[in-house]
Amino acid sequence: MLKTREKDAAEKKEPGLSKTAQRRQREREQRYQTILSAAETLFAREGFHKTSMERIADAAEVSVGAVYFYFKNKEDLLVQLLDEIGFRLRALLGDEFKKAGASLTGFERAGRIFFQEFCGRYPEKVAILFRESVGQSPVVEERRKEIFDKLTADVLSALQRMSDNLGSNYKSRFSAEVIAVSIMGIYERVAYEYLFWQDRSRDFSAIGRDAVAFIVGGINNLFKETACT
Amino acid sequence: MLKTREKDAAEKKEPGLSKTAQRRQREREQRYQTILSAAETLFAREGFHKTSMERIADAAEVSVGAVYFYFKNKEDLLVQLLDEIGFRLRALLGDEFKKAGASLTGFERAGRIFFQEFCGRYPEKVAILFRESVGQSPVVEERRKEIFDKLTADVLSALQRMSDNLGSNYKSRFSAEVIAVSIMGIYERVAYEYLFWQDRSRDFSAIGRDAVAFIVGGINNLFKETACT
Amino acid sequence: MLKTREKDAAEKKEPGLSKTAQRRQREREQRYQTILSAAETLFAREGFHKTSMERIADAAEVSVGAVYFYFKNKEDLLVQLLDEIGFRLRALLGDEFKKAGASLTGFERAGRIFFQEFCGRYPEKVAILFRESVGQSPVVEERRKEIFDKLTADVLSALQRMSDNLGSNYKSRFSAEVIAVSIMGIYERVAYEYLFWQDRSRDFSAIGRDAVAFIVGGINNLFKETACT
Amino acid sequence: MLKTREKDAAEKKEPGLSKTAQRRQREREQRYQTILSAAETLFAREGFHKTSMERIADAAEVSVGAVYFYFKNKEDLLVQLLDEIGFRLRALLGDEFKKAGASLTGFERAGRIFFQEFCGRYPEKVAILFRESVGQSPVVEERRKEIFDKLTADVLSALQRMSDNLGSNYKSRFSAEVIAVSIMGIYERVAYEYLFWQDRSRDFSAIGRDAVAFIVGGINNLFKETACT
DNA sequence: GATGAATGAGCGTTCATTCAT
DNA sequence: TATGAATGAACGCTCATTCAT
Secondary structure, eight states, X not given: OOOGGGHHHHHSOXXXXXXXXXXXXXXXXXXXXXXXXXHHHHHXXXXXXXXXXXXXXXXXXXXXXXXXXXXXSHHHHHHHHHHHHHHHHXXXXXXXXXHTXXXXXXXXXXXXXXXXXXXXXXXXXXXXXXXXXXXXXXXXXXXXXXXXXXXXXXHHHHHHHHHHHTGGGSOTTSOHHHHHHHHHHHHHXXXXXXXXXXXXXXXXXXXXXXXXXXXXXXXXXXXXXXXXX | OOOGGGHHHHHSOOSSOOHHHHHHHHHHHXXXXXXXXXXXXXXXXXXXXXXXXXXXXXXXXXXXXXXXXXXXXXXXXXXXHHHHHHHHHHHHHHHHHHHTTTSSHHHHHHHHIIIIIIIHHOHHHHHIIIXXXXXXXXXXXXXXXXXXXXXXXXXXXXXXXXXXXXXXGSOTTSOHXXXXXXXXXXXXXXXXXXXXXXXXXXXXXXXXXHHHHHHHHHHHHHHHHHHHO | OOOGGGHHHHHSOOSSOOHHHHHHHHHHHHHHHHHHHHHXXXXXXXXXXXXXXXXXXXXXXXXXXXXXXXXXXXXXXXXHHHHHHHHHHHHHHHXXXXXXXXXXXXXXXXXXXXXXXXXXXOHHHHHIIIIITTTSOHHHHHHHHHHHHHHHHHHHHHHHHHHHHTOTTSOTTSOHHHHHHHHHHHHHHHHHIIIIISOOGGGHHHHHHXXXXXXXXXXXXXXXXXXXX | OOOGGGHHHHHSOOSSOOXXXXXXXXXXXXXXXXXXXXXXXXXXXXXXXTOOHHHHHHHTTSOHHHHHHHSSSHHHHHHHHHHHXXXXXXXXXXXXXXXXXXXXXXXXXXXXXXIIIIIHHOHHHHHIIIIITTTSOHHHHHXXXXXXXXXXXXXXXXXXXXXXXXXXXXXXXXXXXXXXXXXXXXXXXXXXXXXXXXXXXXXXXXXXXXXXXXXXXXXXXXXXXXXXX
């Protein structure tokens, strides 16, 4: 039996396999993705609890048993989804924060990418990350935390690099971590508000710009304050 | 039958009732509160879904039927909790934002109240508001939205009053609403992070100060920028 | 406590009571009737099982406890209703059958009374008797049976009187009881069909006439056949 | 998921299935029938409301979940039962009424079949049809009505064919439909009386004969009257 | 590998009935 | 007498999970 933990191995195409074996493996990966994708759509649309495993199986056009072949249980489905979302999000944002260097443009670009690219393109992933995975179980919560932790760490290091580059201007009385967390909070709330509560998906470029401006202003202020006052 | 909708009336002590009737009413309110309080604790500790009505009844030392006498159903319990939390939160913060006037001190005081008074004293309420009520049902979500809407509106009006008092300095290209939403996001994430993920309840005064500083800095920047650059 | 069985005694006005006592008694009877009447309406409209004791109390504008003061339990409410219906029905029909004597006019008049007077005026009682009390419990079933038994007996005796008066013409190979039961069946089904399934309450005089004609024809045939063939 | 609506398809043995699939299907149908049969017995013996789903599952030696796999809910169980009863009843009686032609023998044979074959052999089905399904819910009532409607229509067409064959002798002042309904009423009441109230299951051949004689007499009278008087 | 029928614990909810006041 | 809050057993139903084939 192939269960979640071995998936990474299973997904890599190991060379030296027969044609049939290769095809099988491809099919397996495809099914895995089909199921995961069905779950994503349903969790986002109907809610995690209101989605039954049978519904997921139906939507993915496989049997219930097949779902359990690829995923340990319902929670695992959510965890895998979360992992995939976290991976993609970090791939998008992490780079920008890394490239941020000394300037604030990294924050601006990251913001634009998050609000336009990510929220605009994957509202379902946003729903999973910010809504459906909230308060579900210790395991899921742990995964959610990991994603936020990494993202926060990315922001934090960008912040610290800026501080270093700018010399001793950083007002040390503020904990940089709290600021990184705050920035994540802005991302989260703004996305939630304008994606799920008001449906302003089409204004996301403007909304994103405004939110980012506030963030950048806040950061800016951290370093400039002394100079300014 | 006394069901949720008549609660407000039931809670007021109507004069001109017999002694017995008054006592009865007092007992009724007390039980209502006992049950609600038991639900709050359990929802916060075990999670909304993992808490059964029977557990709540047991914790409140009443029968299951009694819970249903006071509350329409499990969802109603959460809605009432949310209403109470929203009411209390607004009573605490709304005033500060109103008093904010032209200065930023209102934001500073509101922040301190939220992080120290509210999060410090009522971590369970924070759990209900930011964790347990997320993505539960349309009705609950509607209630959550109302709370956020009102709070956001409070912040917004404070922001606008500041803008008015300071003359035309407000950089109109930023939507004030997005900024208000962002501030709520900071509150939410910071509280969540340091209350549920890292247990730093004792450092909340420092953490709160840092978060507020970031907010204030961001706001400050909105008005000062032109002057500064 | 005054429970169902003592009701008959309670309903009679015992002389030698004080004014207050008399008034009380009147009020008691009135309440009894109010509750019974509320139950009748609700049972007929919503169904016996779907009507809760609370609904009945509300409709009668009394407390649940009051309902239990006047009636032993929910079943008793149905039994009392049935008794009242049986009494009224027999008062209407019994006489006609008794007066029937040698002719068929008794059957015709009884039929007209049942379909026009009873079904037309008291569709709710018909619903209780033919729908809501069916298959509810041994006790209720027993009561239903009693009503049918008495009515059947009335028909039967009318049938026998006719037979006697006409001399030996009665074809003894038919059980008179079966015929009496059959007549009751016609009453029941026709009322049910045109009252609850097709709503032809306004055509009841014509429908009744047709049904009665069939009954009379059948009876007629019993005695005439030999003469005719 | 196989739910009630697909049952008809599921019951047919579709050719071209693998041996295993065929066996599975057979087992499925068998279980469906076992559960339905258990429900029939229990509904008839204990009453619809007093029979819990758990009892049915126990009696059928399956789990509660299995019952819900085959039937949508408790009501559905009753509806399926009703459909099956209606189908069987019509198969038995419909033919006779159709074959009735110009003579009354069709009515006589139909009556014998109903009272002896049906009531004698399937008292439980009679209990479901005439007792347990009465006044349960709009859906069930609709189904009951359909059965009666079809049966009534059968009787009606037999009546009309007789009328046609006999020429203009039919006394047009009687609505044929009312007579058909009356005949159904006789069937119903007589079966109910002698099956559930008096236990005279062994005399059903005599009782049936008497009831049928009354019916036939009534019909006879409709056409003969003028000739006779 | 894949299927889908079967399981059964568990939950939310109802409501007839009681009884202290 | 009258009230209505409180009880708690009982029920219908769901659904994650398993496993024989």
